[in-house]
Amino acid sequence: MQNPAIEYDYTVAKWFSYLAILFGIIGMGVGVWIAFELAFPELNYVAGEYTLFSRLRPLHTNAVAFGFTLSGIFATWYYVGQRVLKVSMAESKFLMAVGKLHFWLYFITILLAVVTLLTRYTTSKEYAQLEWPIDILVVIWWVLWGISIFGLIGIRREKTLYISLWYYIATFLGVAMLYLFNNMEVPTYFVAGMGDIMHSVSMYAGTNDAMVQWWYGHNAVAFVFTVPIIAMIYYYLPKESGQPVYSYKLSLLSFWGLMFVYLWAGGHHLIYSTVPDWMQTMGSVFSVILILPSWGSALNMLLTMKGEWGQLKENPLIKFMVLASTFYMLSTLEGPIQSIKSVNALAHFTDWIPGHVHDGTLGWVGFMIIAAIMHMAPRFYKREIYSKKLLEMQFWLQTTGIVLYFSSMWIAGITQGMMWRAVDQYGNLAYSFIDTVTVLHPYYTLRGIGGLFYFIGLFMWAYNFYKTMTAAKQIEKEPAFATPMAG
Amino acid sequence: MNWLSDNVNQLALLGAAAILILTIGVTWKYFKQIKEGKSEGELKEENWDGIGEYKNNSPVGWSLAFIGTMIWGIWYWFFGYPLDAYSQIGEYNEEVKAYQARFESKWANPTKEDLLGMGEGVYLVQCSPCHGIDGTGIEGKAQDLTKRFINKEQVLSVIEHGSAALGDKVMDGQGQLGYPMGEMPPGLLSGADAVAVAEYVANGFKGNDKGAELYQSACASCHGPDGTGMDGMAPNLKEYDDKLIAAVLEHGKVGIIGTMPSFKGRLTKVQEKAVATYIRSLSE
Amino acid sequence: MFSWLEKNPFFFAVGVFIVIAFAGLVEIVPDFAQQSRPVAGAKPYDLLKLAGRNVYIKDSCNACHSQLIRPFKSETDRYGMYSLNGEYAYDRPFLWGSKRTGPDLHRVGNYRTSDWHANHMWDPISVVPGSIMPAYKHMFTNETDLETAYAEAVTVKKVFNVPYDKDIDGDGKIDVPLGSFEEAKERALKEALKVAEETKREDLVQMVKSGKIPEIVALIAYLNGLK
Numbered sequence A: 001m002q003n004p005a006i007e008y009d010y011t012v013a014k015w016f017s018y019l020a021i022l023f024g025i026i027g028m029g030v031g032v033w034i035a036f037e038l039a040f041p042e043l044n045y046v047a048g049e050y051t052l053f054s055r056l057r058p059l060h061t062n063a064v065a066f067g068f069t070l071s072g073i074f075a076t077w078y079y080v081g082q083r084v085l086k087v088s089m090a091e092s093k094f095l096m097a098v099g100k101l102h103f104w105l106y107f108i109t110i111l112l113a114v115v116t117l118l119t120r121y122t123t124s125k126e127y128a129q130l131e132w133p134i135d136i137l138v139v140i141w142w143v144l145w146g147i148s149i150f151g152l153i154g155i156r157r158e159k160t161l162y163i164s165l166w167y168y169i170a171t172f173l174g175v176a177m178l179y180l181f182n183n184m185e186v187p188t189y190f191v192a193g194m195g196d197i198m199h200s201v202s203m204y205a206g207t208n209d210a211m212v213q214w215w216y217g218h219n220a221v222a223f224v225f226t227v228p229i230i231a232m233i234y235y236y237l238p239k240e241s242g243q244p245v246y247s248y249k250l251s252l253l254s255f256w257g258l259m260f261v262y263l264w265a266g267g268h269h270l271i272y273s274t275v276p277d278w279m280q281t282m283g284s285v286f287s288v289i290l291i292l293p294s295w296g297s298a299l300n301m302l303l304t305m306k307g308e309w310g311q312l313k314e315n316p317l318i319k320f321m322v323l324a325s326t327f328y329m330l331s332t333l334e335g336p337i338q339s340i341k342s343v344n345a346l347a348h349f350t351d352w353i354p355g356h357v358h359d360g361t362l363g364w365v366g367f368m369i370i371a372a373i374m375h376m377a378p379r380f381y382k383r384e385i386y387s388k389k390l391l392e393m394q395f396w397l398q399t400t401g402i403v404l405y406f407s408s409m410w411i412a413g414i415t416q417g418m419m420w421r422a423v424d425q426y427g428n429l430a431y432s433f434i435d436t437v438t439v440l441h442p443y444y445t446l447r448g449i450g451g452l453f454y455f456i457g458l459f460m461w462a463y464n465f466y467k468t469m470t471a472a473k474q475i476e477k478e479p480a481f482a483t484p485m486a487g
Numbered sequence B: 001m002n003w004l005s006d007n008v009n010q011l012a013l014l015g016a017a018a019i020l021i022l023t024i025g026v027t028w029k030y031f032k033q034i035k036e037g038k039s040e041g042e043l044k045e046e047n048w049d050g051i052g053e054y055k056n057n058s059p060v061g062w063s064l065a066f067i068g069t070m071i072w073g074i075w076y077w078f079f080g081y082p083l084d085a086y087s088q089i090g091e092y093n094e095e096v097k098a099y100q101a102r103f104e105s106k107w108a109n110p111t112k113e114d115l116l117g118m119g120e121g122v123y124l125v126q127c128s129p130c131h132g133i134d135g136t137g138i139e140g141k142a143q144d145l146t147k148r149f150i151n152k153e154q155v156l157s158v159i160e161h162g163s164a165a166l167g168d169k170v171m172d173g174q175g176q177l178g179y180p181m182g183e184m185p186p187g188l189l190s191g192a193d194a195v196a197v198a199e200y201v202a203n204g205f206k207g208n209d210k211g212a213e214l215y216q217s218a219c220a221s222c223h224g225p226d227g228t229g230m231d232g233m234a235p236n237l238k239e240y241d242d243k244l245i246a247a248v249l250e251h252g253k254v255g256i257i258g259t260m261p262s263f264k265g266r267l268t269k270v271q272e273k274a275v276a277t278y279i280r281s282l283s284e
Numbered sequence C: 001m002f003s004w005l006e007k008n009p010f011f012f013a014v015g016v017f018i019v020i021a022f023a024g025l026v027e028i029v030p031d032f033a034q035q036s037r038p039v040a041g042a043k044p045y046d047l048l049k050l051a052g053r054n055v056y057i058k059d060s061c062n063a064c065h066s067q068l069i070r071p072f073k074s075e076t077d078r079y080g081m082y083s084l085n086g087e088y089a090y091d092r093p094f095l096w097g098s099k100r101t102g103p104d105l106h107r108v109g110n111y112r113t114s115d116w117h118a119n120h121m122w123d124p125i126s127v128v129p130g131s132i133m134p135a136y137k138h139m140f141t142n143e144t145d146l147e148t149a150y151a152e153a154v155t156v157k158k159v160f161n162v163p164y165d166k167d168i169d170g171d172g173k174i175d176v177p178l179g180s181f182e183e184a185k186e187r188a189l190k191e192a193l194k195v196a197e198e199t200k201r202e203d204l205v206q207m208v209k210s211g212k213i214p215e216i217v218a219l220i221a222y223l224n225g226l227k
């Protein structure tokens, strides 16, 4: 089965794995912090203006999306790519150099992002806050990644592209298109010859800007939090379990269905706004249709595990991945339901949205990246996973964290939405705005605790990874399937 | 609170329930297959890094649902959703119209209790951010509405500056509150005289005899001998009457404390009367 | 066909690109021109307000505040008239926000005032007990970056034809003058002094009198203009 002649080179994959852990801890540490800030506002002032909620929130979203998640995506690409194409990075000095340059430029960019966000450089557009010089850096390493993908494909031994590759390719193309259009901005210094050189102004104004932004924003979710994560699960779950993918047909329909439908759904972020009614409706309709191609991948994965209850019980990595599929199903049903006009009328602007966001990101994105990296670690270092028990504990702790997170935010969001609308017996608004804020205190606290659980889990993960790298029992031969782990 | 009478609330709760029930229900079904089913099918020839693929068909339920949503989508887009007949602003206008019809018939003749209750609601939502939940004006940040009307410094300031001209707000002789008498001129009194009148007025038209006398000569011509404003020719200085509240809400007001924004068009007549009633109740 | 695509990465990529690209066109292009039209009476931000808007952006107020009043009675009662498309014609970027941890601000200029904002931004709980909004004290000492705001105004004027130095409503007078930086700055200082005085904070008044505009003053000017 394995081709023993090929020595895969995991240098770049390892580097990106380290970053995924690092940015996971930083990004989610900030997440926990801002979660508690909403419950205990004194925390805003711990480090002067640098810890104000509004300064840290964009830092959180950028660190988890562009730090943690992208690192995870790149780490797995530099691993999976070689293996399913049956070529080693070591075979091409050029591709090796591209990979390394990609890594370093990316690393520098994320560090610059942290510094500039903390020092108030932001364009304010969600998930596109970074100012133009950083955008340029992003474009450069994105192109490098593209070269790496198509370069490796160019020298492949495996004629047919495996499912995961479809999704990596789509990620590359989708983000490239979206990022370019949404970040069109004019640096003001070069027009006026004065002012801050970093400052720029958006090419689009008002409603148009909103439309381009959410065409981007929604599909950033698609092509960062969904498509590449599906790429991962299609490799790591069958690989770890040794089970063939349940249905090629289902993969095919889900992939093309997802590609076609996703892009139309961005309008659901703009319901009851000033964009034309027909566009909002289109967003709702396509969002509902989107349930099926989304669930298709998740069901395909669950069915791949058909009859494998034993593995699910025994292997924590399988647990992570099966639960990831489940959370993926939850959030891809939740999203479409929130896209229905009357539901959105209540849910939009409330905490129900962050609730939706995090059962997707923590349960699906986070769990999948954690599992992928722990699957790779023994193969990177030719050692067992240091502690199965620790991994198991991490799983349960983090699962509890997610449940606390989303259940508290569901309740908070729905409560808040209903209170904003509520009228007294005279027909007047029943609550002043501040009433709708103070009532959330217990839920904000619970969410913080949930986040803290998840965050502690990250340290277990980091420790387990580190010990696997340095101290776990060595293994002679790479395991074909199930990852070996010590008790 | 009658939350379930709102169809948006109903649908949202229904939605939340649907998310949980469907997700748990469907996963349950597939978990059962993981537990009890058996992996089988015809393998494709290809194999990637040890991973094979079955040629199984897509699950029937899934395929039917996919086709179903697509048909629904087409139907909804071309037939179900009235592409040119629906507008969210139209929907809003209807909502407001229906509300107003209901409101007006229901509160055509409100009792004092109704007004108090309604006024309290409006006050807490619209006014409390500045005047405080208890109406005391948050330590001098806005008018204290619990003590009868106006304090000595304010009266003094009005006597010195007149009413209309504080800051550089130009009122073109209208007076900022829009009373028939227009503007109150500055400098009607000064020095000890002004202080005496201020004390008298602020004290509820009591005490200070000198003030009482001066008031009658300098102020009564507009504000009336008893200070109630001569049937709305000038502001009532004794009590927050409906007319004063309505005037302040319509025009806003700049004084030594600060600026009170105008609420023009944001409250109905009944609501204005209601806050006035509520505010009067604060000083009782 | 699909298995052929899976063996031909180039065509596969082209296929994916086509499938994902055309939705964007259908979504965005048809109403693009119509939506950039300002409502009657809409005017671009003057220099001070633009600078204030940049402060709002720099401190990411949009993380907690929306600027989009939806057409529901519950929202128009709370915040005023629902938002109109053409009101945003000069908003680059748009600031609708996606989460209302705090209230909508699209018309906050109608029902809050300079002194209230100054008190509130200095210490929110002192005016709204139970508030979870942070205080923004650094804005009371930081100087507003007028140069950058001016550069932005010049840029939008040149590149996007935003009508600075023009008679917009046809009454024969220039509506939003910009002029040279010195002229614009002088006008901004005058405006700023008014706002500073309204806040009743001597430190702010003094700072403006010395020729520097504190960020908070620019921000309040911007908030007051949201109507």
Ligand code: HEM
Residues within 6 Å of the ligand: A028, A029, A031, A032, A033, A034, A035, A036, A057, A060, A061, A064, A065, A068, A069, A126, A351, A353, A354, A357, A358, A361, A362, A365, A366, A447, A448, A450, A451, A452, A454, A455, C063, C098, C099, C101
């Ligand atoms: C320990 C884990 C985490 C905690 C405690 C946490 C906490 C938070 C908090 C408090 C917010 C702000 C919500 C608000 O404004 O009300 C937020 C927003 C957000 N977080 Fe997290 N987060 C965590 C992990 C993650 C991860 C792993 C991701 C992505 C991979 C993520 C993505 C986001 C996004 C996209 C938003 C913006 C949501 C929106 O705009 O509606 N978070 N998070």
Ligand code: HEM
Residues within 6 Å of the ligand: A126, A217, A221, A225, A226, A265, A268, A269, A287, A288, A290, A291, A294, A328, A331, A332, A333, A334, A335, A336, A338, A339, A344, A347, A348, A349, A353, A356, A357, A359, A360, A361, A364, A365, C098
């Ligand atoms: C079928 C798939 C999905 C649909 C139709 C969908 C729909 C939605 C809707 C309606 C909103 C709320 C917009 C609003 O009212 O503000 C939203 C927000 C969001 N969703 Fe989803 N969702 C889907 C899947 C996912 C997944 C899988 C993730 C992440 C893993 C995700 C991440 C987010 C994020 C980060 C936001 C917040 C955007 C923002 O306001 O900043 N979504 N989604």
Ligand SMILES: [Ca+2]
Residues within 6 Å of the ligand: A123, A128, A129, A130, A131, A132, A135, A183
């Ligand atoms: Ca940018």
Ligand SMILES: [Ca+2]
Residues within 6 Å of the ligand: A126, C097, C098, C099
């Ligand atoms: Ca958001």
Ligand SMILES: [Cu+2]
Residues within 6 Å of the ligand: A217, A218, A219, A221, A265, A266, A268, A269
């Ligand atoms: Cu979306």
